[in-house]
Amino acid sequence: QSVLTQPPSASGTPGQRVPLSCSGSSSNIGSNTVNWYQQLPGTAPKLLIYNNNQRPSGVPDRFSGSKSGTSASLAISGLQSEDEADYYCAAWDDSLNGYVFGTGTKVTVL
Amino acid sequence: QVQLVESGGGVVQPGRSLRLSCAASGFTFSSYGIHWVRQAPGKGLEWVAVIWYDGSNKYYADSVKGRFTISRDTSKNTLYLQMNSLRAEDTAIYYCASGGTGGPLDNWGQGTLVTVSS
Numbered sequence: 433q434s435v436l437t438q439p440p441s442a443s444g445t446p447g448q449r450v451p452l453s454c455s456g457s458s459s460n461i462g463s464n465t466v467n468w469y470q471q472l473p474g475t476a477p478k479l480l481i482y483n484n485n486q487r488p489s490g491v492p493d494r495f496s497g498s499k500s501g502t503s504a505s506l507a508i509s510g511l512q513s514e515d516e517a518d519y520y521c522a523a524w525d526d527s528l529n530g531y532v533f534g535t536g537t538k539v540t541v542l
Numbered sequence: 543q544v545q546l547v548e549s550g551g552g553v554v555q556p557g558r559s560l561r562l563s564c565a566a567s568g569f570t571f572s573s574y575g576i577h578w579v580r581q582a583p584g585k586g587l588e589w590v591a592v593i594w595y596d597g598s599n600k601y602y603a604d605s606v607k608g609r610f611t612i613s614r615d616t617s618k619n620t621l622y623l624q625m626n627s628l629r630a631e632d633t634a635i636y637y638c639a640s641g642g643t644g645g646p647l648d649n650w651g652q653g654t655l656v657t658v659s660s
Contacts, residue, residue, distance in 0.1 A: 434586065467646040469587070476637055476653055477579075477587060482646035520587050524644030529601050531577065531645060536586040 435460060436521055436534035443540040444511045454504040454521030454534050464524040466504040468497055469533075471518045480519070481506060508539070516541045544568040544649045546638050551654030554628055564621040564638030564651060571619040572596070575642050578612060578623050580634035581653075590636070591623065592643055601643070606632075628658045 437455045444450040456462065468481035479488055481497035484504065494509045504523075508515055521534040550562040564576065578590040591602045591612040600612050611624040621638055635655050639647035 464644055469647070471587075476650040477639075477647075478650065479646050479648045482648070488648065518586075522587075522589075522645060522647075528604070530603050531589040531592065531643075531647075533579075533587040533589060 434535045435525060435528070435532050436523065438519075438521060438534040438537045440535070441538045441540065443542055444508075445542045446511055446513065448511045450508045450511050450539060452506040452508070452519055452521075452537050452539070454506070456502050456504070456521075456523060456532075458502055459527035460502075460523045460525040460532055461499065461504055462502040463526055466497065466499050466521055466523050468495075468504075468506045469520045469522065471520065473517070477520065511539075511541055513541050515539060544640070546640065546649060546651035548636060548638055548651045548654035551636065551656045553657045553659060555660050556629060556658055558628055559624070559626045560628060560656060562623040562625065562636055562638075562654060562656070564623075566619045566621065566640070569640070569649075571614075572616045574640045576614065576621045577639045577641060577647055578610075578621075579637045579639055579647070579650075580632075580656075581637070582631075582634040585634075588634070593621070594643065599643070625656070628656075630658050632656065633658045 469477040470480040471477040484499040485497045577592045635653040637653045639650040641647035
């Protein structure tokens, strides 16, 4: 059972803005940075956002992250067909002494 | 470029052991922590374990604590996961990924499939 909760699905039409949420607690998101990963169908996960809101080189600026208290958000602006994937938030948990992933959100482009 | 290549997966009976390897190249292996993350068929990502850059600290998920052991051989630029007392619920694709203890996991391997079945 994951300690980070994400909605199981989200969708949008091309060009739309799609927000994804990630809810945690004081021992994880509340006290550590949040990272986001994108997993395209049949492939390994890829780092999408680190340190709450930083994009690795090569990640389009239509992806943005934020954190407030014990929750985090990922927004996809100008949704494109290639954004159809599973998205996971993650953070270190001080109580579990482990890295925890969210339950994942499957994004569908309509 | 950075490359992580897992190997050692396969079909194993419940209660038996298996050792996974993760060969690293393209970066200074001894300077980075490395994680194991797994994904059961059709399920989400589950963190398994991490080892510090120098091997001095290791952390495990409760689900594998006492059964799995993470280790590294800097001379071979290779990470290992010794898996003992395997259970059906350990069936998953196992990925290695580089990153600090608290992340981010910035480079991932392609994964190796472990199937625990009689």
